[in-house]
Amino acid sequence: MSKDIQPVRGMNDVYGEAAPYWNRVEVVAQTVLGAYGYHEIRLPLLERTELFKRSIGEGTDVVQKEMYTFDSRGGTSLTLRPEATASCVRACITHGLLHNQRQRLWYRGPMFRYERPQKGRYRQFHQIGAEAFGFVGPDVDAELIFLSARMWSMLGLKDLRLHINSLGTPESRYTYREKLVDYLQANMEALDDDSRRRLDANPLRILDSKNPDLRKVISAAPKITDYLDTESARHFDLLQQLLSDSGIAYTVDPKLVRGLDYYTRTVFEWETDQLGAQAAVCSGGRYDGLVEQLGGKPTPATGWALGVERLVELMRLADSPVDAGEPHVYLVMVGDAATRAGLALSEQLRGQLPGLRLWNHCGGGSFKSQLKAADRSGARVAVILGESEVSERQAGIKPLRSATDQSSCSWDELGERVAAFLT
Numbered sequence: 001m002s003k004d005i006q007p008v009r010g011m012n013d014v015y016g017e018a019a020p021y022w023n024r025v026e027v028v029a030q031t032v033l034g035a036y037g038y039h040e041i042r043l044p045l046l047e048r049t050e051l052f053k054r055s056i057g058e059g060t061d062v063v064q065k066e067m068y069t070f071d072s073r074g075g076t077s078l079t080l081r082p083e084a085t086a087s088c089v090r091a092c093i094t095h096g097l098l099h100n101q102r103q104r105l106w107y108r109g110p111m112f113r114y115e116r117p118q119k120g121r122y123r124q125f126h127q128i129g130a131e132a133f134g135f136v137g138p139d140v141d142a143e144l145i146f147l148s149a150r151m152w153s154m155l156g157l158k159d160l161r162l163h164i165n166s167l168g169t170p171e172s173r174y175t176y177r178e179k180l181v182d183y184l185q186a187n188m189e190a191l192d193d194d195s196r197r198r199l200d201a202n203p204l205r206i207l208d209s210k211n212p213d214l215r216k217v218i219s220a221a222p223k224i225t226d227y228l229d230t231e232s233a234r235h236f237d238l239l240q241q242l243l244s245d246s247g248i249a250y251t252v253d254p255k256l257v258r259g260l261d262y263y264t265r266t267v268f269e270w271e272t273d274q275l276g277a278q279a280a281v282c283s284g285g286r287y288d289g290l291v292e293q294l295g296g297k298p299t300p301a302t303g304w305a306l307g308v309e310r311l312v313e314l315m316r317l318a319d320s321p322v323d324a325g326e327p328h329v330y331l332v333m334v335g336d337a338a339t340r341a342g343l344a345l346s347e348q349l350r351g352q353l354p355g356l357r358l359w360n361h362c363g364g365g366s367f368k369s370q371l372k373a374a375d376r377s378g379a380r381v382a383v384i385l386g387e388s389e390v391s392e393r394q395a396g397i398k399p400l401r402s403a404t405d406q407s408s409c410s411w412d413e414l415g416e417r418v419a420a421f422l423t
Contacts, residue, residue: 008123010115010117010122010123010124011122011123011124018312019325020322021312021315021316021320021322022308023323024155024315024322024323025308026128028151029106029108029128029151032147032150032151033130033147036104036143036147037104038104038105038106038132039105040105040106040107041091041106042107042109043081044081045080045081045112046081047078047086047090048076048077048078049067049078049079050077051090051294052079052083052086054293054294055262055290055294056082056083056262057261059202059261060261065114066113066114066115067079067082067113067114068082068114080111080112081112082112082113083111083127083305084107084109084111084129084305085129085287085303085305086294087107088105088107088131089290089291089294089296089301092105093291093294093295098133098291098296099297101134102133102135103133104132104133105130105131105132105133106128106129106130107127107128107131108126108128108129109126109127110126112124112125113125118278119275119313120277120278120307120310120313122309125308125309126307126309127307127308128308129303129304129306130144130147130284131303132144132301132302133291133299133301134301135302136300137235137238138235138239139242141239141268141285141286141302142239142242142246144284144303145243145248146246146248148270148304148306151306152270156315156318156321157314160271160272160282160314161249161272162248162250162269163269163271164239164240164250164251164252164253164256164268165224165225165252165253165255165256165266165267166224166225166232166233166235166265167224167258167263167265168265169231169232172227172228173204176224176227177203179222180203180207180221180222180224181199183222184206184217184221185199190213190214190217191206191214191217192211192214194209194211204224204257207221207254207255208257208258218255223254224257225254235265235266236265236266240252250268256269262287262289262293263286263287264287265286266302267284267285267286268283268304269281269282269284270306272314275310275313275314278310280307280310281307282304282307283304283305284304285302287301287302287303288300288301325357326357326377326378327358327377328356328358328422329349329356329358329359329379330358330373330377330379330383330400331345331358331383332361332367332370332371332374332382332383332385333360333370334366334384334385334387335386335387335390337390338386338387338389338390339364341385341390342360342385343360345395345411345414346358349414349418352415353418359377359379361373367384367386371384374400379400380399380400380401381397381398381400381418381421382396383395383397383398383414383418384396384397389408393410393411394410394411395408395410396408397409397418399421
C-alpha cells in the first residue's frame with residue numbers, strides 16, 4: 001500500500017471483535033446518564049483556537065505542544081478539539097442554556113492531541129463526558145462519582161480506584177503556589193528538565209510527574225489541602241462524607257492536580273494499574289470560574305470525561321460479556337425461486353419481530369455451504385427454503401445450538417415459531 005493512503009499515525013480504525021465493546025460502553029453510558037437526568041449534547045469537532053487558549057490555559061502542555069491548529073481559508077485560527085468541556089461551556093453560552101437554568105449534559109466523540117502514540121494514548125482518542133451547570137454544593141460532585149461507579153459495575157469492571165483532592169479557589173491556590181515554588185526552588189538540583197521548565201509556568205503539574213526519581217521530593221512537598229480556604233475545606237469534607245455514606249471507597253491524593261487551568265475545588269480520577277503508564281480511566285472535577293471566563297454569567301460547574309479506548313481495553317482484560325451481534329436467524333435460500341420468496345419473507349419477519357437479527361445468505365451456493373455459513377454466523381436457528389418449500393409455502397427450521405431435530409411450518413406460522421427461539 002502506498003504511503004499516501006496509510007492511516008494517520010495514532011488514529012485507529014475500530015472494527016471486528018473490538019466494535020461490540022465500544023457499543024457496550026456507549027449503551028451503558030447512555031442508559032446510566034439518562035437515568036440520572038443527563039441529556040445528550042452533540043458538539044462540533046472544530047472550535048476557534050482562542051476557546052482552548054482561554055479555557056485550558058496558554059501555559060499548559062495541551063495548548064503549547066499538543067493541539068492540532070490551523071488557519072481556515074478566511075484566516076481564522078481553528079483547532080480540532082483536544083477536550084470537550086470548553087466546547088460544552090461555549091455551546092451553553094451560545095444558546096442561552098444557562099439563563100436561569102440548571103443543566104445536566106453529556107457528550108461523546110473523538111478528541112485530538114498531538115502526542116507520542118502508545119497503548120491507551122492516541123492522537124485521535126474518544127471520550128464520553130458529563131457536565132453539570134448551576135449546582136453549587138458537593139452533592140453534584142458526589143452524584144457524578146456515583147454514576148461513574150455504576151457504569152463500572154454494569155461494565156463488569158471491579159478494580160478501579162478513586163483518587164480525590166481539592167484545589168481550592170484561585171486565591172487559595174495562589175497562596176499555595178507561592179509556597180510550592182519556594183520549596184521546589186530550594187530543591188532545584190533534584191528536579192528534572194521538564195519540571196524546571198514547568199516551575200514558572202505551571203508548578204502544580206510537577207506534582208503529577210511520572211518520573212520515579214522525583215518521588216522523594218514530591219512526597220515531601222507542601223500539601224495543597226493544608227492551604228484551602230474555609231469554604232473549600234468544608235466542601236471537600238462534605239464530599240468525603242457523601243462518598244463514605246454511599247460506600248464509595250476513595251483515597252485523598254494531594255498530588256492530584258489535573259493538567260488544565262480551569263479546575264477549582266474538587267478534582268478526582270478513577271485509576272487502574274492494568275494499563276501501564278496510562279493509569280487514569282476517568283478524570284474530572286469542578287470548574288466554577290470557566291463559564292464567566294468564557295463570557296457567560298458566573299455559573300458553578302463540574303464534570304468528568306472517560307477514555308473509551310482505555311475502558312474497552314479494561315473490559316477485554318476482564319473478559320466482560322458483550323453482545324457480539326450474532327444473528328438470531330440465518331436464512332438459507334437454495335435456488336432462484338427460494339431467493340425471491342426468501343427475501344420477501346425475511347422482510348415480513350423483521351416487521352413482525354422488531355429487533356430480530358436475521359441474516360440472509362446472499363450470493364448463492366449449495367445447501368451444504370450455506371448451512372456451514374449459518375453455523376459459523378452464531379445464529380440460534382437456520383430457516384431453510386428450497387424449491388419444494390417454496391412450492392408448498394413451507395419453511396424448514398433447523399436449531400443450530402441444540403440437538404433438537406429439524407422441523408417445518410407454514411410461512412404464516414413462521415413468525416410465531418421464530419419468536420419461540422428468541423425467548
